Amino acid sequence: MTRSVRARRRLPKLPGNLKVRVGITIIVFFALFAVFGPFVVENLMGLSPGDVDTSAAMEPPSGAHLLGTTANGEDVFAQLVVGSRVSLLVGLVAGVVTTVFSVLVGVAGGYLGGRADSILTVATNIFLVIPGMPLLIIVASYVQGRGGWLTVALVIGLTAWPWAARQKRAQTLSLRHRDFVAAAEMTGESRWGVITRELIPSLAPLISVSFLGAVVGSMFADAGLSFMGLGNINITSWGSMLYWAQNGAALTRGAWWWFIPPGACIALVGVAAGLINFGIDEVSNPRLRKPSKQVRERARAARLHAAGATAPAQATPVKEATS
Incomplete structure (x- = not known):
């Protein structure tokens, strides 16, 4: 069996359960929403997130404005659609940066050991002892206004990797002495291989x-930075919508259509990720898998058979001999 075949067999296969299907459906919906939504809004509906109409300020949802307007008369639906692309891109890029750094530091340190592991562990611990959110606020305030959403994504990704690196290092330490690793080393496989x-x-x-x-987590961090005014609030995103809604006193003025839609979108993406994580947990941990109907029936039949085999035999009545 080749190494590529062994690697493919160890890759997980997601079960087709309801949680995973719902989570993937929500993620695909928001991905399509972010890719094609701005084109539909700007070209087919003729709306722009920056268009100001003071005569239509703070209007509730209607046929002309599906999600109402802001205090400046800007269309909330247009902002929600256009801002979805920025928010999802920030989360995706920051997630990739965090994952790459955590894999390189955690897996490499756990497998190599020795001086390399000590250096990488010290670097990880230095980032861990620094509170994450204050560090993120300091770095974000320093680069504020010096870049767009990509700068914010890189800042979030470069400050969020230590905990994930420790998890991967601990798991790598439990795998480094397994038989498949020893077999690969005996065949002359390089360390990187x-x-x-x-x-x-x-x-x-x-x-x-x-x-x-x-x-x-990166989407939440971006929304939090934008809400505090530390992100680039001139770029339309779900976080900047919350910032301007807070500045416009949307809550006290009863303008629920201004702050609930972006908050609900962020929450839905989080729910979708959680549902997909449940499915991945069921793959990696067989104890969490729900047995199929056939398996449950076989187990029930086995229990009935075992109960019948261990039941005490009933005494048969003996007729008295008649004289």
Whole structure:
């Protein structure tokens, strides 16, 4: 059996359960929403998130404005659609950066050991002892106004990898002495080959869960920075919508259509990632899998058979001999 075949066999296969299907459906919906939505809004509906109409300020949802307007008369639906692309891109890029750094530091340190592991562990611990959110606020305030959404995504990704790196290092330490790793080393596989072809496929469930969590966490961090005015609030995103809604006193003025839609979208993406994580957990942990109907029937038949075999035999009545 070749190494590529062994690696493919260790890759997880998601079950077709309801949780995973719902989670993937929500993610696909928002992906299509972000890719094609701005084109539909700007070209077919003739709306723009920056168009100001003071005569239509703070209007509730209607046929002309599906999600109402802001205090400046801007269309909330147009902002929601156009801002979805920026928010999802920030989460995706930051999640990729976080995952790549955590895999390189955690897996490489756990497998190589020795001085390399000590150096990488010290670097990870230095980032861990620094509070994450204050560090993110300091770095974000320093680069504020010096770049667009990509700068914010890189800042979030470069400050969020230490915890994921520790998880992957701990799991790698439990795999480094397994038989398949020893077999790869005995065949002359290089260290980088063992990491990429043996360890990383075995850690695929953990990496995928970590990636989804990093994407959602990055979206929350971006929304939090924008809400505090530390992000680029001139770029339309779900976070900047919340910032301007807070500045416009949308809550006290009863303008629920201004802040609920972006908050609900962020929450739905988080729910979708959680549902997909549940499916991945069922793959990586067989104890969490729900047995199929056939398996339950066989188990029930086996229990009935075992109960019948161990039941005490009933005494048969003996007729008295008649004289």
